[in-house]
Amino acid sequence: MSSHAVVFPGQGCQYVGMGADLCAAFPGARQRLQQADDILGFPLSRLCLEGPAEELDDTANTQPAIYATTMILWEALAERLNGGRATIAFAAGHSLGEYAALTAAGALDFEQGLRLVRERGLAMRDAGQSAPGGMAALIGLSDEAVGEIIAQAQSEGLDVWVANYNSPGQVVIAGSEDALARAMALAQERRAKRAIPLAVSVACHTPLMGAAAERLGAALAETEIRAPWAPVVSNATATPLAEPEEIRAALLRQLCSPVRWVESVQAMARAGVGTMVEVGPKSVVAGLIRRIDGEMNAVAITDPASLEGAAQIWAEAVPA
Numbered sequence: 001m002s003s004h005a006v007v008f009p010g011q012g013c014q015y016v017g018m019g020a021d022l023c024a025a026f027p028g029a030r031q032r033l034q035q036a037d038d039i040l041g042f043p044l045s046r047l048c049l050e051g052p053a054e055e056l057d058d059t060a061n062t063q064p065a066i067y068a069t070t071m072i073l074w075e076a077l078a079e080r081l082n083g084g085r086a087t088i089a090f091a092a093g094h095s096l097g098e099y100a101a102l103t104a105a106g107a108l109d110f111e112q113g114l115r116l117v118r119e120r121g122l123a124m125r126d127a128g129q130s131a132p133g134g135m136a137a138l139i140g141l142s143d144e145a146v147g148e149i150i151a152q153a154q155s156e157g158l159d160v161w162v163a164n165y166n167s168p169g170q171v172v173i174a175g176s177e178d179a180l181a182r183a184m185a186l187a188q189e190r191r192a193k194r195a196i197p198l199a200v201s202v203a204c205h206t207p208l209m210g211a212a213a214e215r216l217g218a219a220l221a222e223t224e225i226r227a228p229w230a231p232v233v234s235n236a237t238a239t240p241l242a243e244p245e246e247i248r249a250a251l252l253r254q255l256c257s258p259v260r261w262v263e264s265v266q267a268m269a270r271a272g273v274g275t276m277v278e279v280g281p282k283s284v285v286a287g288l289i290r291r292i293d294g295e296m297n298a299v300a301i302t303d304p305a306s307l308e309g310a311a312q313i314w315a316e317a318v319p320a
Contacts (some may be wrong), residue, residue, distance in 0.1 A: 002274025133203030210251030
């Protein structure tokens with residue numbers, strides 16, 4: 001019998017109204033959002049449920065909003081597993097989603113994770129203001145071709161790096177605005193299918209996040225991290241981690257180094273995972289997983305209806 005992995009999306013899955021269906025379906029959801037308001041000292045729940053979109057899309061708010069609503073969905077799923085947790089071999093999350101993965105696996109509690117992602121968002125926003133940058137998706141080029149583009153741009157003195165290895169033929173780059181413009185032009189010369197600027201003003205997962213890493217490092221140093229009940233596959237290393245100090249170091253490294261999502265999915269597949277269940281407000285990584293491994297069963301849980309359907313996966317996997 002193959003095992004399962006639970007995976008969590010990062011930024012980009014937020015929307016105004018996120019959590020409304022959860023609050024209507026689950027008695028504990030609104031209390032969880034109220035708890036988040038109390039912990040953070042501002043009405044995060046209002047931003048989730050009512051917006052405005054400009055405030056919700058501010059990364060300092062986006063990160064705790066996604067984390068909180070994701071954890072509500074995960075907690076609702078966990079209550080329905082009926083012993084199925086034993087089949088979960090790994091947890092993983094894309095960028096911000098790694099914090100949800102660590103909380104789901106017991107390495108962090110809800111409050112710890114929420115405080116960390118809020119500090120991470122504030123630090124990233126401030127770093128982006130002091131060292132402006134952006135991100136762009138390159139579609140239809142190999143990793144090697146993207147690497148050559150990055151090397152050429154860097155040889156011209158430009159600050160640009162690979163930020164995310166999302167799936168075969170989809171690589172996100174990040175850096176200063178002039179560097180991104182040059183890299184996208186080079187990609188088009190190499191006949192990339194598309195070179196798409198992303199609607200962000202920070203160069204995530206690059207050395208431009210150095211100042212943010214210092215702030216996050218201070219917050220991580222004050223946070224107790226426990227051994228998870230399932231290893232969490234790190235974005236930074238694409239390997240499963242279970243030792244608290246290794247997890248702490250990997251979270252810090254993640255901020256300035258690429259998200260190695262392709263390698264992470266491949267590593268879990270090699271270890272015997274046959275089903276990956278994405279848990280989050282909107283599906284982002286299930287589609288990437290299918291492009292990485294066409295034989296992987298990738299399921300997305302985004303709302304109460306899909307929650308009930310996905311819980312059946314574990315009911316079928318666990319002997320009566």
